[in-house]
Amino acid sequence: MNILHLKYAVEVEKTRSINKAAQNLYMGQPNLSRAIKDLEESLGIVIFNRTTRGMFVTPQGEEFLQHAKVILNQIDEVESIYNQEKNIKQKFSISVPRSGYISHAFSRFVRNVDATKPIEFFYRETNSARAINNVLHMDYNLGIIRYADNHHKNFKKMMSDKGLVYEVLTKFTYNIAISKNHPLAEKEEIELSDLDEFIEIAYADPFVPSMPFNEVKKEELPNNIDKRILVFERASSIDLLNTVHGTFLQVYPDKIEIPDGQGIIQRPFKSNTRIYRDVLIYRNDYQLTPLDVQFLERLQKMKNS
Numbered sequence: 108m109n110i111l112h113l114k115y116a117v118e119v120e121k122t123r124s125i126n127k128a129a130q131n132l133y134m135g136q137p138n139l140s141r142a143i144k145d146l147e148e149s150l151g152i153v154i155f156n157r158t159t160r161g162m163f164v165t166p167q168g169e170e171f172l173q174h175a176k177v178i179l180n181q182i183d184e185v186e187s188i189y190n191q192e193k194n195i196k197q198k199f200s201i202s203v204p205r206s207g208y209i210s211h212a213f214s215r216f217v218r219n220v221d222a223t224k225p226i227e228f229f230y231r232e233t234n235s236a237r238a239i240n241n242v243l244h245m246d247y248n249l250g251i252i253r254y255a256d257n258h259h260k261n262f263k264k265m266m267s268d269k270g271l272v273y274e275v276l277t278k279f280t281y282n283i284a285i286s287k288n289h290p291l292a293e294k295e296e297i298e299l300s301d302l303d304e305f306i307e308i309a310y311a312d313p314f315v316p317s318m319p320f321n322e323v324k325k326e327e328l329p330n331n332i333d334k335r336i337l338v339f340e341r342a343s344s345i346d347l348l349n350t351v352h353g354t355f356l357q358v359y360p361d362k363i364e365i366p367d368g369q370g371i372i373q374r375p376f377k378s379n380t381r382i383y384r385d386v387l388i389y390r391n392d393y394q395l396t397p398l399d400v401q402f403l404e405r406l407q408k409m410k411n412s
Contacts, residue, residue: 311337
């Protein structure tokens with residue numbers, strides 16, 4: 108017995124005719140007759156008495172059909188709930204680097220979403236490898252990855268091989284973020300040599316395709332800085348900057364990278380000439396939704412503000 112058998116039996120009861128029921132169900136009369144017979148045999152009861160005047164329900168059949176209708180109504184209710192949810196639920200998902208301007212854009216984007224409708228948003232901060240994997244295999248529709256400009260050829264090949272669309276959002280060089288109470292707070296620009304005695308906060312999972320992790324780590328976390336705290340969460344880095352005033356963090360050069368009122372300032376990192384890219388990615392078979400476009404427009408405004 109299956110759901111189709113229940114539907115068949117209910118339709119036969121309604122029409123009292125195998126022929127009419129078969130027409131309504133868009134199937135052949137012999138197939139419907141066989142399905143009803145199979146259903147009766149599997150249950151060990153006779154649902155219909157067959158007469159020259161049509162199909163009439165037996166007492167056992169009537170009891171069975173009452174249960175069948177309840178089950179079919181429940182199925183209809185479940186389908187209705189989830190079809191309606193599918194039509195009206197606002198869905199958005201993105202996997203991004205740990206960056207203030209992106210998280211600020213996301214917050215302002217969410218603030219303008221219609222809160223009278225169901226919402227299901229996913230926002231995940233991670234490194235480039237996991238962002239790519241999330242877009243390819245974890246049902247994240249959008250990703251933003253960050254990498255040094257000199258690695259663009261490696262990333263471009265990887266994205267092409269994996270069938271990803273990519274669009275450069277911005278290019279930049281890092282600033283240095285420090286506490287307002289930091290000994291270097293009075294300097295207008297910071298040189299690499301100024302940082303010798305201080306502790307760097309850095310993210311612990313750099314990634315470049317086709318390069319061993321140790322080699323990437325050396326390049327992204329150079330050995331001339333020998334005091335370093337490695338973290339995985341942006342919130343942890345901000346707490347450390349505020350709490351341990353001899354720490355510093357390389358950040359996207361933007362006034363909104365660190366939220367106002369957190370006692371953090373930025374200074375140009377004069378010794379650093381390395382250019383980085385933030386790149387939007389999504390699968391080449393994916394069509395951007397209106398919500399995706401709204402977020403990207405908000406991101407562009409935030410980047411340019």
